[in-house]
Amino acid sequence: MAQDDDTSHWETDVLVIGGGLAGTWAAIAAAREGARVILADKGWCGTSGVTATAGPGHWWVPPEHREAAVADRLKRSLGLGDPDWMARILDLTWTSLPQLAKHYAFSTDEQGRVQYRGLRGPEYMRAMRAFALEAGATILDHHPALELLTDPDGVVTGAAGVALRGERPWTIRAGAVVLATGGCAFASRLLGSATNTGDGMLMGVEAGADLSGMEFTNYYTPMQAGTNMARSMSFAFARWFDEADKELDIPAGPDVSPHLARALLKGRLYCRLDRIPRDIREVMPQVQPNFVRPFARMGVDAYAERFEVSLVSEGTVRGIGGLRIDGRFCQTAAPGLFAAGDAASRELVTGAISGGGAVNSSWALSSGQWAGQGAAAFARQRGNASGRLHHIGQAGLRPTSRLASVDLPAAVQTVRDEMGAYDRNIFRTGEALAASGEKLDEAWGEIAAHAGGWGRGLLRAREAAALVAAARWSKASALQRRESRGMHRREDAPGLDPRLASRQRAQGLDHVVTRFETASPGNTRLEAVA
Amino acid sequence: MIEVVIDDRCGGCGSCVEVCPSDVLARGPNGKAVIARQADCQTCYLCELYCPEDALFVWPQTDRVAGITPQQALATGDVGGFRRDSGWDEHAATHTNQHWRMGAIFERARLMAIEDADAKTARTEDGRTK
Numbered sequence: 001m002a003q004d005d006d007t008s009h010w011e012t013d014v015l016v017i018g019g020g021l022a023g024t025w026a027a028i029a030a031a032r033e034g035a036r037v038i039l040a041d042k043g044w045c046g047t048s049g050v051t052a053t054a055g056p057g058h059w060w061v062p063p064e065h066r067e068a069a070v071a072d073r074l075k076r077s078l079g080l081g082d083p084d085w086m087a088r089i090l091d092l093t094w095t096s097l098p099q100l101a102k103h104y105a106f107s108t109d110e111q112g113r114v115q116y117r118g119l120r121g122p123e124y125m126r127a128m129r130a131f132a133l134e135a136g137a138t139i140l141d142h143h144p145a146l147e148l149l150t151d152p153d154g155v156v157t158g159a160a161g162v163a164l165r166g167e168r169p170w171t172i173r174a175g176a177v178v179l180a181t182g183g184c185a186f187a188s189r190l191l192g193s194a195t196n197t198g199d200g201m202l203m204g205v206e207a208g209a210d211l212s213g214m215e216f217t218n219y220y221t222p223m224q225a226g227t228n229m230a231r232s233m234s235f236a237f238a239r240w241f242d243e244a245d246k247e248l249d250i251p252a253g254p255d256v257s258p259h260l261a262r263a264l265l266k267g268r269l270y271c272r273l274d275r276i277p278r279d280i281r282e283v284m285p286q287v288q289p290n291f292v293r294p295f296a297r298m299g300v301d302a303y304a305e306r307f308e309v310s311l312v313s314e315g316t317v318r319g320i321g322g323l324r325i326d327g328r329f330c331q332t333a334a335p336g337l338f339a340a341g342d343a344a345s346r347e348l349v350t351g352a353i354s355g356g357g358a359v360n361s362s363w364a365l366s367s368g369q370w371a372g373q374g375a376a377a378f379a380r381q382r383g384n385a386s387g388r389l390h391h392i393g394q395a396g397l398r399p400t401s402r403l404a405s406v407d408l409p410a411a412v413q414t415v416r417d418e419m420g421a422y423d424r425n426i427f428r429t430g431e432a433l434a435a436s437g438e439k440l441d442e443a444w445g446e447i448a449a450h451a452g453g454w455g456r457g458l459l460r461a462r463e464a465a466a467l468v469a470a471a472r473w474s475k476a477s478a479l480q481r482r483e484s485r486g487m488h489r490r491e492d493a494p495g496l497d498p499r500l501a502s503r504q505r506a507q508g509l510d511h512v513v514t515r516f517e518t519a520s521p522g523n524t525r526l527e528a529v530a
Numbered sequence: 531m532i533e534v535v536i537d538d539r540c541g542g543c544g545s546c547v548e549v550c551p552s553d554v555l556a557r558g559p560n561g562k563a564v565i566a567r568q569a570d571c572q573t574c575y576l577c578e579l580y581c582p583e584d585a586l587f588v589w590p591q592t593d594r595v596a597g598i599t600p601q602q603a604l605a606t607g608d609v610g611g612f613r614r615d616s617g618w619d620e621h622a623a624t625h626t627n628q629h630w631r632m633g634a635i636f637e638r639a640r641l642m643a644i645e646d647a648d649a650k651t652a653r654t655e656d657g658r659t660k
Contacts, residue, residue, distance in 0.1 A: 042551075043550070043551030043552060043553065044548060044549045044550065044551050046549065047549050047550070047551045047574065047576040047580075048551040049551075052551070052574070052576060053574050053575075053576070055629050055632060057632065057633065105627065106630075107626075107627055107628070107629070107630040109630070115630035117630070117633060118629060118630055118632050118633060119629070120616075120627055120629035122576060122579055122616065123616075123627065141548070142553055164553050189572070189573075189592045189593065191572075191573075191574065192572065192574055193572070194551070194552050194570070194572030194574075195551060195552065195572075224590075226590070226591050226592070226593070227573070227590040227591065227592060228572070228573050228590075228592045229590070233632060233635055233636060233639075236635075236636055236639035236640070236643075237639050237642065251643070251647065252639065252640075252642075252643035252646075253643065275642065277638065280635055280638065283628050283631060285615040285625075286615055286617070286625055286626065286627065286628040286629075287628045287629050287631055287632060287635065288629070288632075289612055289615035289616040290575055290612065292615070293575060293588075293590060293608065293611065293612055294590035296606065296607075296608040296611060297589065297590055297606045297608050298590060299606070
């Protein structure tokens, strides 16, 4: 990586990497603690990330119903959730959303009651940007971070990256860093996920953090084939048909995707939305203005004609895994480094099932605030972080062998295939997981040895490294969890294994290792799997 | 992917260049928006929301360039449709944000599914007795 006089340098107390829902809340919370805050976003804070293209509901439960809500969720988390964390995000969601009223025009229902539960994405993130600026955060748009910096003791002390305008390198010295880089969509082209390439996981592991729940990466959403419009609401009314136009017996419900995947493995799949009631059709463009665009533009009468559908993988976005949370302020295992939102594992609040639809948004706004507070306190306690900074980024930035041309699009395609294919990622077997792992190891070896570059090219190399790394952690974790639990479905090990009712950690770069948290016969050792 | 910048509509404000999360657009020699890195477009449509002149058009296909012309875009009748339905700017009074109805819509779907399942069970039982 070129370091020359052209590099921009800043200093701050708290650096937040990523400007989606979690990152903006982290910036606001840190600024409220009196910290100087810089938020660096790969894209533009306000349109970046999967909130801006969605319409997130929240886990919005009145105080008198929270105990029951936690009990229900805990049961469904299949042994991996934590009731205290669930209660914490319920409390904080309830007090946080109304604070947005100055920046977001909350709707009222027919009785005049203000509706806080769900916010429309573009307006939500526009409001969060305004809120973060008002709180005093400095926002650097189009400033992707490429690596973390540490002090001589290994404490995280900032980050380095590239400013896309002018392709100039930058470094920021910070008292603490929050990773809010979003989930990893494994290059699936999921709506809003182009920048969600797993960067935070790679940066975090390089700094000494570890991951958890990386086997839970196989939540899929239906959409019109060839588009990316994975808005699930309308599909709750769908009827499904095969190529011969025979209606398939697929019951509606949250677990529809594996049924659709089985149908898709046999041939083309079609959908009719003709059961959507007329009054809902009429209001649809103002409920989900983006959902109706592909139909309007491609001339499809979605409520009358059948149209072809496919499934898109949501990776760790509506999947679960990410940086392991190691304390009440969303510390990671690396000192000075905090994690929030989809960059972090959501097992604490959702267990082995998806937190999509409500819990994930509550987690983002809560974990963001805790990480921001924790980072501000850490920076304050530390005082001025001076001394020499170490650039710790490896694969994609600093080739271990000679810098040479690497087919990065091919590496990304390998990730897309291995992490997307229904028969390899939804319906899993040990054999196929191991085979995927080998292909990904090969891609990793090539990138680590030779990839690098300058400017945008360096960003692309680093993104490819992060995608491959995240895919390897996922395959290794899925291989070691020899059972089926929640969304993780092993065709060669159906059913729950009570000995594995435990969260699984993953780490390692050249050699991936995983380990179950609770010692029980057969899974006590740190298992090298790559 | 973003396919079209309608040149005679673009006022050169630069908003789309600024807000694109994938840094796809740039300012051309005359200050107007140009598509600089089309393959990086993630088809999020958000540039359209921030374009007060409705000069941009995103085609729903995600994985390849479709080669849509400005005439084809206008012929869809949906240029500016996203910003209108979202109630941004001058559309605020006529197109209010109805997103809050999502919970009730999901609930309608759930109840319909239960009704259907009940009807199916009834039919099956009916079939058995006959």
